[in-house]
Amino acid sequence: MKKLSRKEQIIKTAQNMFREKGYAGTSMRDLANAVGIEAASLYNHIKSKEDLLLRICLEVSQDFFDALDEIKDVEMPAEEKLTLVIEKHVTIVTQNLDGAAVFLHEWRFLQKDNFNRLKNIRKRYRAEFQKIVQAGVEEGVFKNINPKLYSLSVLSALNWIYDWYNPEGELSPTELSKQFSYILLEGLKK
Amino acid sequence: MKKLSRKEQIIKTAQNMFREKGYAGTSMRDLANAVGIEAASLYNHIKSKEDLLLRICLEVSQDFFDALDEIKDVEMPAEEKLTLVIEKHVTIVTQNLDGAAVFLHEWRFLQKDNFNRLKNIRKRYRAEFQKIVQAGVEEGVFKNINPKLYSLSVLSALNWIYDWYNPEGELSPTELSKQFSYILLEGLKK
DNA sequence: CCTACCGATCGGTAGG
DNA sequence: CCTACCGATCGGTAGG
Numbered sequence: 001m002k003k004l005s006r007k008e009q010i011i012k013t014a015q016n017m018f019r020e021k022g023y024a025g026t027s028m029r030d031l032a033n034a035v036g037i038e039a040a041s042l043y044n045h046i047k048s049k050e051d052l053l054l055r056i057c058l059e060v061s062q063d064f065f066d067a068l069d070e071i072k073d074v075e076m077p078a079e080e081k082l083t084l085v086i087e088k089h090v091t092i093v094t095q096n097l098d099g100a101a102v103f104l105h106e107w108r109f110l111q112k113d114n115f116n117r118l119k120n121i122r123k124r125y126r127a128e129f130q131k132i133v134q135a136g137v138e139e140g141v142f143k144n145i146n147p148k149l150y151s152l153s154v155l156s157a158l159n160w161i162y163d164w165y166n167p168e169g170e171l172s173p174t175e176l177s178k179q180f181s182y183i184l185l186e187g188l189k190k
Numbered sequence: 191m192k193k194l195s196r197k198e199q200i201i202k203t204a205q206n207m208f209r210e211k212g213y214a215g216t217s218m219r220d221l222a223n224a225v226g227i228e229a230a231s232l233y234n235h236i237k238s239k240e241d242l243l244l245r246i247c248l249e250v251s252q253d254f255f256d257a258l259d260e261i262k263d264v265e266m267p268a269e270e271k272l273t274l275v276i277e278k279h280v281t282i283v284t285q286n287l288d289g290a291a292v293f294l295h296e297w298r299f300l301q302k303d304n305f306n307r308l309k310n311i312r313k314r315y316r317a318e319f320q321k322i323v324q325a326g327v328e329e330g331v332f333k334n335i336n337p338k339l340y341s342l343s344v345l346s347a348l349n350w351i352y353d354w355y356n357p358e359g360e361l362s363p364t365e366l367s368k369q370f371s372y373i374l375l376e377g378l379k380k
Numbered sequence: 381c382c383t384a385c386c387g388a389t390c391g392g393t394a395g396g
Numbered sequence: 397c398c399t400a401c402c403g404a405t406c407g408g409t410a411g412g
Contacts, residue, residue: 022213022214022215024211024212025213025214025299027405027406027407029407037381037382040381040382040384040408040409041381041382043407043408043409048407048408049407049408079379082378105295109215133378136378140380141379141380143376143378143379145372145373145378146369149361149366149369149370150373150378152350153347153350153370153373154347156347156350156351156353157344157346157347159346159350160343160346160350163346171339176339180339180343182335183335183343184377185377185378186333186377186379187377187378187379188272188323188326188332188374188375189269189333189375190330190331190332217389217390217391218390218391218392219390227397227398228397228398228399229392230392230393230394230397231397231398233392239391239392
């Protein structure tokens with residue numbers, strides 16, 4: 001277990017509290033209390049409450065893009081590529097449930113400029129995901145579905161995983177992504 | 191266009207503001223301002239801020255259960271039943287985007303007793319949905335997937351619709367549910 | 381990292 | 397439905 005710097009400790013605690021009580025519902029005093037210092041002392045490590053939210057969102061979004069960049073331009077059958085991106089997505093979410101929850105649901109509390117910045121980041125990710133689906137449709141490997149609707153639906157399902165996933169449960173992230181891809185590709189009907 | 195009573199007007203406005211800015215991020219002064227009265231005057235129509243949230247959540251949950259009750263005990267092929275419950279779910283969400291968003295994402299800001307009450311309501315709905323999937327699996331009409339994981343994923347996708355659905359767009363609720371069911375049942379692979 | 385404190389805003393009440 | 401107001405809490409700063 002790596003020892004966390006106070007700053008890392010603050011960020012980690014904030015991730016958890018923003019997830020549990022929401023950004024607006026978490027006060028800096030709550031946060032300071034959970035960390036074990038006075039509220040005023042937080043400001044030696046972070047600029048502001050919003051700065052804290054921004055850091056968390058950017059950090060997690062980086063994880064998503066790093067994963068995407070690894071496979072984006074690789075030549076691969078569409079089916080395989082979709083399976084892979086789903087697996088990576090699931091891994092990121094399950095390995096950082098708090099961070100993922102904040103990035104996915106609390107980002108909207110950012111102010112104007114940062115709000116738009118994150119909005120664009122999220123849009124770009126969706127677009128890349130959609131490209132993979134689209135490619136499969138165009139190659140004739142996938143059915144002729146609506147790629148946008150399809151992508152939005154799959155990402156929604158993936159993004160809610162943090163809400164019900166139990167890290168101590170029986171379902172490993174790998175098993176989870178496998179079942180997910182199988183269901184998506186093969187369909188429910190026998 | 192029916193003329194709304196002040197009370198209905200407050201609830202409708204709150205639905206929209208709770209969705210847009212979150213429950214904790216919406217102040218009673220914001221709300222009063224949007225309605226066009228003073229904050230103190232709100233309390234002639236509602237008991238408290240939380241009472242407002244509770245009303246919204248219960249109202250929407252009732253819509254979901256009414257729809258479910260209509261088909262729950264009807265004898266019907268599993269495939270058809272799943273298609274139908276999806277269609278009804280989509281209809282409710284698309285016809286009340288604000289209310290659905292609040293019920294689905296802001297309910298957790300309720301205090302203890304009400305929190306648990308809503309938690310149980312949501313759990314019951316998920317369980318009923320899962321039963322439909324389960325029945326199909328047991329009858330051998332559906333593949334042998336994990337009904338719980340399947341239900342959670344589908345409901346996640348359905349519950350995020352409010353986040354991207356554009357009522358003025360080309361996609362009608364009926365068309366949306368059709369594509370949804372098709373994708374789920376038939377799978378993506380050609 | 382703390383004490384002491386700022387102005388602003390919060391949900392809500394009293395009384396009319 | 398409003399004016400006037402309550403105590404509590406908010407994010408954040410000054411100064412050490």
